[in-house]
Each structure stands twice: as structure tokens, then as C-alpha cells.
Amino acid sequence: MASPTTFHGWLGHSATSAKGNLTWEPFTPKPFADTDVDVKISHCGICGTDIHILRSGFGPTHYPICVGHEVVGHIVRIGSAVSPAFRLGERVGVGAQALSCLRKDCEECGSGMEPYCPNLFVGTYAGKYPDSRWSDGGYADYIRVSARFVVRIPEALKSWDAAPMMCAGITVFSPLKKNGAGPGKKVGIVGVGGLGHFGVLFAKAMGCEKVIAISRRWDKREDAKAMGADAYIATSEDERWEDRHSRSLDLIVSTVSSPDMPLAGYLKLLRTNGQFIQVGAPEDKLPGVSAHALIAKGCKIGGSQIGGPKEIEEMLRFAAEKDVKPWVQQRPMKQANQSVVDMENGKARYRYVLVNDDHEDHFKV
Template sequence: MAQPDYKFAGWIGLAPETADGKMVWQEFEPKEWEETDIDIKVTHCGICGSDLHTLRSGWGPTKYPCCVGHEIIGIAVRVGSKAVGDIKVGNRFGVVGTYNGIHLHGGKSYGGYSLYNRTPSNFVIKIPDAIPSADAAPMLCGGVTVYSPLKHNGCGPGKRVGIIGVGGLGHFGVLFTKALGADKVVAISRKASKSADSLQMGADTYIATEDEPDWATKYARSLDLIVCTVSSSKMPMTEYLGLHATNGSLVQAGLPEDGSLFANVRNLILRVKVDSSFIGSPNEIREMLYLVAEKG
């Protein structure tokens, strides 16, 4: 196959201080082409907290130069002869680019703050026609990061579910908890400023932990499942654990840069399971997108 007539270029980070708005636009060398790959012309890319963590080496040393942006939507412009799945040039696809990763046969992965992206075809996900690209992009990480633990822990009828943090992940958490049919959806954040948005998205109750002095007592033992989306080790975890009914589950989806974990005797008393979750599989992303297309 002839070499493509397009160039791979994007916003590149060269050092940790790049995270302070110092990315530079330049060309980069993608992984060597394999016939199982596809090239995507990027049309949309979500903005994710992972971008900052990676740029500043917050989760460990980054392999500079790097190009972040890992919620990628675009059009296939080159498809390898051994690509898996029903992938055709001109079709719209998404990929969660594991930027800063090393491919099996060499070469480093680059993200979607770029003109083009090269990726192995088994990571490519077709986007349902009913979902606009601008909406689909942030779901590829932010959406599935909460969808996966919700499904894995049986979110649905009969469950009372809390979502800690109403940022990018938390918004999806509230929406998916409602769409999956939970009996009760509780949004939890520090201030009351996000209450109106949370209730509009489908939350039944909103807890403002810094504005309600008695919140921990008022809502004690009222939830079966909590998904925490906050990437901070400075949370009132003792009080959060106390919101669980006996045999409840808390899933930590946010990843603090300092790597701190928590432990508290309260989860032993109430038999609360403490778990973790990180992004989700391509199949879970497909399932999530089908749900979104169905529910509108």
C-alpha cells in the first residue's frame, strides 16, 4: 500500500511543566504501520483529567514527547488488510488512545490532540449514528469509567446509588445510574452550587458535604452502592463509608496522584466492600453507547 499523503502532528508535551499551558504544535512519528492497524482523521477529542495527570507525570514518569487526548472520534482514512471488525474507509469510529503506552511490536502511542491517530483495529469502536461525535467523545473514558463499576456492581432496580463528585465523571454517573433504573440516585459534592444541575439530570437527592453540617448523620446507612469519582486522598472517607447500608459497596474510580489508599474500621463493622475501577473494556464501551442511543 502506498504511503499516506498526510502528516501526523499535534499538541506535544515535552516536560512536566507542559501541563501549565506550554504544549507545542509539531509533527510526531506514529507507531510503524501494521496491517492490523487503522489511521483515523481526528474530528473530535474529549478533554479529560487524565491529560493533565499524564502531562505532568502525576501517575508516574511520562515518556516525553507525548501527545495527550485519549477520547478520540474520527473518520477512518486507512484500513489495514488484516484489520478486525467491519471497518471501512470513511466510517466514523472512536478509540480510547492509551497515550504514552508502548505497542506490542514497538512504537509509542499518541493521543487525539492531533490531526491523525494510528491505532490497532481491535481497539476501535463504531459510534452509533444516533450519538453526535461531540457527545460520544467524552463517553469513551469519562462515561465508561463510571458505567463499568455501576454495571459490575448491579446498578438497577432495587439499588440506592450515590455518586461522589459531580464533575465530568460524576455527571455521567448520575445519568447512567438513572438510565439503569436504580431506585434512588444521590449526587454528593462539597458545595450546593451543583445541586440544580444534578437534580435536572435525574438525581433524587443532593448532598452538599460542606454546606450541610449533619449530612453524615442525616443520610447514614441509606445507600447500597457508592461510586467515588474524586481524584483526591483528602476526602471524608469515614463519613462516606457510613452512608452505606450493611453489605454495601464503595468503588473508587478517581485515582489520586499521591497513590494514597484509605482504610477504616467502619467498613468492617458494616461489612462494606471497598473496590476500585479504572476505565472499561471496549465491549463495555459498546454496551454503554448502545444504552445511550436507546435512551436518547
């Protein structure tokens, strides 16, 4: 079992690649370090961030680029300094971060908050390493990454279910856990999509007293209820929703990536000392709010990144224990272009996962 010197993947060469213009071609990964592992990819989820980056939505993207940061596969090469020891053939996952500074004097890296490292954040793709090389992601046959950002996957989880947890799952699990979601708490999830459906699933599995799914229209109400939502709000079609549900929630996690949101209305839903946490990343600014909306109830607006490797492993164990199953549609890796277009057009219900059929057949997982 070994990895090749040249990897192959779906590369974007311009902002038009987000419209289904990726090309399958060889690329050279960064030089192998003694702290790295190579992973033969069996599954890779499609994340909304992939599309933002492909079209230069967050600023100019460095092309060519191979996106994808919801990776599951098997280790085929291990660096000599990797500790704790991984095994060849072991099934692992890679999320949205490939490296941080990892310095002993870094408060964030030393406390499991690597995504907040103030010194270095290298994304799994579109990230710049200290040697100025750019990182490449998981719409590919292999990925090379620091072993510190590789996590083991519990046997009870299917690879196609674990893949979208590596970004979408941890993006909502982390703020729910850190902000007290659990028995006795009433939680709202804004957006019923790839991230939001995880929010409903995890909030319910955490034992929250009430879980409310919030979307623009009624079209996802039955899906949300099937995921475990106790109630549903359609902000574009439900008259006076902010008044009828006023002061009903302890915590709101917003997963939407559009700045066109009724933020003032969401804040009305919060109880005294309630919290609104934004995890979706719009390409433009969030709408302004009145200071009185915060002061009058002592509520807070915050944000949340992904999670560090230890937190991702905690989430995976929780998902295995509670039998959390995302709504996944598997697509062959060769259909990456159509899948990206369908994702952008809102057709996913609720996460696309690309499958390297030849790799999956080989490992039978």
C-alpha cells in the first residue's frame, strides 16, 4: 500500500469553474513531511464553501485549485514522526483545516482551539503553507495533510455519513455544545440545508427541550419534522412570526450564507440572555441591528468556526452513540461538475457526497 507521486483531482482554473467547469487532471501535492500522512480518498462531501472559493466569492482565489474538505479515506503513507501512531489502511477523516502553528506557547493550539490560532491557519484547500505552497482538497484520489489534523472514524459510522460531518457537522455541533444546548434548552436552527439539517439532528440528539427549524418557505417543513424538529417557522410566508414566537428560544444557530436575513426578527425570538450564533459565511456583511435589541434582553450575537481535531472526534463518537444519520445523496466522483451545479441550485437533500467507486470497492467500507 503506497501513494503515488502525482495525485489527480477536479481542478478549477477560474471563477467559472463553479458553474460546472472543473477538469480532472494531475497535480503535484506539497512535499511529504515526516509529520504527514497520505490518505486514499473514498468519500468527499460537497460544502457551500467549495462553491464560494471556486467562484472567488471570498476574495481572489489562487487557481488552479482542488476543493473539498469533508474527506474520508484510508491511510496509505505515514511520516516517520507521526504520533500518536496511525496504522496503514486505517479509516480516517480530514476536515476544513490542514495546519495551525502548533506552538507550545500558543493558547489556542494548546487548548484544542486550532481553528482560532492567531498565528497560522492553513485551510485544507486554498490555504498557504509557510513555504508558500498552496493546499489542495478532496475532490481527488488522494490527499496529503499533517497527521495532527487527521481523525479516526468510529466503526459504527458509515463513510458517507461521516464525510459531511467533517465540516458541516462540526460547524453546528461546536456552537450547540459550547452554548449549552441540551435538556431544558429551546433551540432554533436558521436554515434547513446542509449545515442546518445537522443542527436539527444534533440539537435533538442532545436532548433539547424544543427544536425549531427556521427557513424562508414552508417547503422543508415535513423534512424538518422528520429530522426531529418540534416546530417550524417560514419567515417569508408566516405572518408576524417574530411576534407569535417572541421570547421563545434560548439559543439560535444561523447556518445561512446569505446576508439577506431578518436578523432583527431572529433576535426577537430570543429569551432574556439568549444567544444568536452565526456559522454560515455570507459573501457580504450581515444586516445592522439596533443596540436596543441587544440591551433590552441582555442577548448576545456571536460566531463560531469549525472545531479542532479533538472536538471533531468527540462529535463523531457522539454521532455513533446517538445514531445520528445525515440525509446524504451519494454521487460518483466523476459527477463532480453536475453535483456542484446542483448544490448551487439548492437541489441537495441535504448533502452531496462524492464517492471514488474504485477506492470504495477496494476497502469495502
